[in-house]
Amino acid sequence: MTYIAKPAVRHPGLGANDLGLHMRDYEGTISTLCAGCGHDSVTAAVIQAFYELSIPPHRIAKMSGIGCSAKTPAYFVNEAHGFNGVHGRMPALATGANAANKDLHYIGISGDGDSLSIGLGQFCHAIRRNVNILYVLENNGVYGLTKGQFSACADVGSRSKRGVPNKSEPIDPVALALTLGATFVARGFSGDKQQLLPLLKAGLMHKGFAFLDVISPCVTFNDHVGSTKSYLYTRHHGHELVPVDFVPIRSEISASYEKGSRTSITMHDGSMVRFRKVPEDYDPTDRLSAYEHYRSLQNRGEVVTGLLYLDPGGEDMHDDNATTPTPLAELSHEDLCPGSEQMDALMEEFR
């Protein structure tokens, strides 16, 4: 790890966002992960996304469980709220926090171990409940923190650092999210920020459960020849199926429109996701079509990336449960606890 603090200087040529904050105001402490870890790149992209969206740091809640990925919320937006919970239990924590205060921007950072092994059940139910959160799964195919055993998403035939091939079928988080009904399913690559940044921004602005799988190579235990989650493998087999631009609300969009560019989808808040290139027989708002495309490319051995499925319906857990418009956290004590007389009256109804 690095011992010195990141110098407190910034490039004077870089401006401020709408809040008057600089990109460096969205940083956290210096990373203690291995040098070259893909997670650090995801962190950098997250910083840039929050900065460019001009989200006030104190309106952000960072949630994580256990693992290399779970450490990363410490490395971005120091001024945000955060909870680092038990292994695999981040979805429950995020659901609880979101239930209490739906007005914050929730970002959950998890890994393939945290989400697909110990926390698989939690992960599934958070999707099912459609919690309004951007759920980032930093996916490197190994348990880096315990020295590189295969994780549940390691591909069959992928070789460990010692050369042993994996024989178990992988759990595919993208396919899982598609089948479980996630309203936003995307995949990025930590080595391609140009693609990752709009995905993060769209995910943060999406209302409902936004799932973003990020291939994030483990530079120490899974970046060798034979690995299917290395920088080189991902670059050689990456297939950007549905490249998107995120067009924030308020911005001029007509000028940058290319003729004949395909679909653009308006999000619940008025911002837009513009699909730059979509294959002919593919509709990213149709779950079945997305699933078919994803599976067919995957069978050809390609690492499919892009915004694969989007349901801009704009409903989440709170809509399903018809909660109060005011976040629970902001209700007065009287409104939250109307007293024993109200309770008695309620009980009376059931007699």
Added chain:
Amino acid sequence: MQPTDVSNPDYYHKVVDCQWGCPAHTNVPEYIRLIANGRYTDSFWLNRSSNVFPGILGRTCDRPCEPACRRTRVDGKPVAICRLKRVAADLRDPTDNRLPEIPVVKNGKHIALVGCGPASLTVCNDLMPLGYECTIFEALPRSGGLMRTNIPAFRLPVAVLEEEIDMILDMGVEIHYNTRIDSMKELLEEGYDAIFVGTGAPKGKELNNPGRQEAADNIHIGIEWLEAVHFGHVDSIGERVLVIGVGNTAMDCCRTSKRLGGTDIKVMARKSRPYFKASPWELEDAEEELVDIVENYSPKRFVLEDGRLVGMEFELVSWHKDEESGRLKATVHDTEILPCDDVILAIGQDNAFPWIERDIGIEFNHWDMPEVDRTTFMTTREGIFVGGDAAWGPENIIWAVEHGHQAAISIHNYCQGLSLTEDRPPQDQNLISAKMGMHEWAYSNDYNPSPRQKMKHVELVRRFEELSIEVEMGFDPEQTAREVERCLNCDIQTHFEAKLCIECDACIDICPVHCLTITVNGAEEDLRTRLMAPAENLTQDLMVSEGLPQTGRVMVKDEDLCVHCGLCAERCPTAAWDMRKFELLIPYAGQEAACPTHV
């Protein structure tokens, strides 16, 4: 862009802004690190290897390094490079003498040098260790040239001056004081193997306004007056003094006047502050001593009463740019007579070569200056060399030193029958990794946010008591400790090997000033617009790598604001980035190739 060729010493040299800006290419970051380690003596000798007069320059240098300093672009104020040099000179161990041995058996070549200023002294410094015999002819009774006569003792104590000059003279230089050379022809006839002219720019400019002749007793020419003060011929001045001109000589004149009885002293400038020639710090020091600096007053005439100077009339002017010529033009609004007892003219210096005959093969140009080759310093007559202010007009000490080094190389080659151009030894570089451990480097890479330390001065009342009281007190140990840490160690270069890069973006993500980008290659103008942060400082290079192995894109570094924290190298998993200490190898006379300076 083509991949940057870092094997050319110029590329990394240019990154070390201070060293690139210094005419003598003093290895500034290294000497500052030595001071930081308490190795003052090593720091002094490292300094001396290139700039020859660390103690003198540490007080008086015009500091071309400081405006160039990268720290200015980072937090507004450069590192106090100059005054740190003084720390090394003041605190060195005087018994530790590392001067080269002077051969007892000489090489049979005899060099004559005219004038004993910094240029001539540097030539002797470089040639004496090679076995040359050097003879200096000096018109004044003392050595040092303008370093002695024009820089007042309150800025440069005589002891410091003499110590550093004597280091050279004690090498066995033969010096003839009070010997003005009146004829180059006669000097040539004495049969020297080469002649070096280091006579400076010894003639102060005149101001021939009405009344100049009649009031001559109370009108002084700045550099002559300073010289007279130095030799004790002048020890007083009137109470009200007008100094005409606003260069560094004017600053020395007004401050000297303060010490010789002047109480109401005004420096009269024709233009406004942005056009002043004086260094900002010299203006500051003069104003601290309550000297008035008056802008936009253009001298008109000297006012006399009963044959005696009583004042000077000025035109009050404003300036505007003439659209056609692009020059500044003055509009006169009013006139005003300012009463005064004395006037000092400090409006510039000229060269004067009445003693060089025009028919001996030395060509003179239309400014009546000898034609001197910019590389070899030789005139059109073989064997006669010119350096310092005598070559192309007034510069400053550090330029004279560099001229001396270059002239010495030429003189040596000339005397040894080598080509002055083709056989000039080239510069070279050493590049050594600064990596000491996993996250340890051979330099202090932690950024220190301290502001520039302020030089302490002797109290106002005390400093005027004597002309020789040095105003600046030098940095104290705490100030030194803080100031050395402000240095960004620009010589510890970010060295990149494209073939090792896996494009993980770690360096790009960690860089505090966003100076790194991985992108598709393009023309420079285009690349500059596509970087992480705008690269608008065109004086600073872009470093472009070869194509990266995985995607063929290139790594681009904008050198402008890099604080050399080394985090790119710390975060690099494959050591594609490394911090490498760059040492510019500067050749001096007699060296076939440049040698490292071992300290």
